[in-house]
Amino acid sequence: MEGIPLMGSDPDNDVDMVVGNPPVVTPKIPRKTSHVWKQFDKVTEKNDDGTIMKQPNGKDVMKAVCKICSEKLVFGGRSGTSHLSRHATSCLKRTTSDVGQTIIGRIPTGGIYSFTFNQARARRETVRELFHLRCNAHITNLLVKDGLKHVESSLENIRESVRHVKYSPSKLQKFFETCQSLNMKVKRLPMDIQTRWNSTYLMLEAAIPYQKVFDLLFYDSDFAYKPDLVDWQNAIVIKDFFEIFYVSTKSFSCSNSVTSSTFCFQLSKIVLILKRVENVPSFKPLYDSIKWKYDKYWKDVPMLLGLASCMDSRFKFTVLELCLDFNYDYNSQSQPESQSPSISSENPWLLPYKTKLN
Numbered sequence: 001m002e003g004i005p006l007m008g009s010d011p012d013n014d015v016d017m018v019v020g021n022p023p024v025v026t027p028k029i030p031r032k033t034s035h036v037w038k039q040f041d042k043v044t045e046k047n048d049d050g051t052i053m054k055q056p057n058g059k060d061v062m063k064a065v066c067k068i069c070s071e072k073l074v075f076g077g078r079s080g081t082s083h084l085s086r087h088a089t090s091c092l093k094r095t096t097s098d099v100g101q102t103i104i105g106r107i108p109t110g111g112i113y114s115f116t117f118n119q120a121r122a123r124r125e126t127v128r129e130l131f132h133l134r135c136n137a138h139i140t141n142l143l144v145k146d147g148l149k150h151v152e153s154s155l156e157n158i159r160e161s162v163r164h165v166k167y168s169p170s171k172l173q174k175f176f177e178t179c180q181s182l183n184m185k186v187k188r189l190p191m192d193i194q195t196r197w198n199s200t201y202l203m204l205e206a207a208i209p210y211q212k213v214f215d216l217l218f219y220d221s222d223f224a225y226k227p228d229l230v231d232w233q234n235a236i237v238i239k240d241f242f243e244i245f246y247v248s249t250k251s252f253s254c255s256n257s258v259t260s261s262t263f264c265f266q267l268s269k270i271v272l273i274l275k276r277v278e279n280v281p282s283f284k285p286l287y288d289s290i291k292w293k294y295d296k297y298w299k300d301v302p303m304l305l306g307l308a309s310c311m312d313s314r315f316k317f318t319v320l321e322l323c324l325d326f327n328y329d330y331n332s333q334s335q336p337e338s339q340s341p342s343i344s345s346e347n348p349w350l351l352p353y354k355t356k357l358n
């Protein structure tokens with residue numbers, strides 16, 4: 001064995017070869033299994049003759065079968081599992097019902113009990129959930145719109161006169177000159193918009209102080225809509241009449257403060273202005289129209305709004321009593337005095353509070 005070089009030695013340099021330690025191989029961490037496999041099973045795809053389908057590389061063709069709807073989806077390779085996750089969340093046959101929903105109710109002894117449905121009680125509960133108070137601003141709008149239909153003829157001349165001055169530069173300039181000659185402050189004349197009744201009130205409020213100006217402006221004119229003295233007198237009454245509704249609408253429409261407590265106060269003012277024109281022959285159609293609507297919506301004061309008025313320290317019971325007296329005084333001839341509403345200790349509104357206090 002002298003002629004055979006030893007393993008690990010160099011015969012030329014006579015230097016021993018040092019063999020190093022083998023490289024350390026880090027074991028691969030197995031990938032976590034996707035949660036979608038809780039809903040899918042892995043199966044091999046078969047041909048029509050029952051043989052297993054093979055890939056070009058010789059591996060079996062695998063499919064993922066949904067456990068709920070049995071739909072087959074591809075997986076593996078570049079497919080990933082994202083499409084499997086989407087199917088798991090949108091499966092049409094997927095059920096999320098609690099197990100208790102599929103179990104027949106039983107009493108502790110094991111017997112099956114029946115459920116009785118009370119239709120009347122269910123209807124009352126539904127009505128209570130849907131109960132609401134009508135919008136008072138909307139009701140006011142209905143009242144005024146019906147009333148304006150009966151005074152259009154009195155407002156037509158003033159409305160057209162304001163429109164003529166606004167649209168004619170020469171008339172507008174003459175209007176300014178006439179105001180200066182009478183030492184009157186010139187203000188903007190708003191136009192009347194047919195679909196907005198509050199614009200009618202604003203137009204009358206701005207035009208009535210300039211009655212003399214309009215008379216001088218159309219004195220020698222052949223304008224067909226010259227307002228006469230009767231038109232101006234009616235306009236003053238109409239303006240004062242609708243001013244109450246205008247203020248009430250603004251009060252009901254306020255969104256930065258409580259409005260329910262002022263309902264009875266505003267209602268009392270509306271009743272008073274109705275009483276003022278009740279016996280005026282020229283305004284009888286207007287009164288009848290608004291009065292009919294008023295009785296329909298506000299004849300019976302809503303209990304909730306009545307209590308809100310009582311809670312207001314400014315009004316307490318005074319305004320509510322006044323409002324109820326005004327409402328029922330309209331039919332005082334047909335209604336006995338003993339049936340007129342009043343606030344007393346026996347009033348049904350106060351009985352629950354009286355019972356608790358006692």
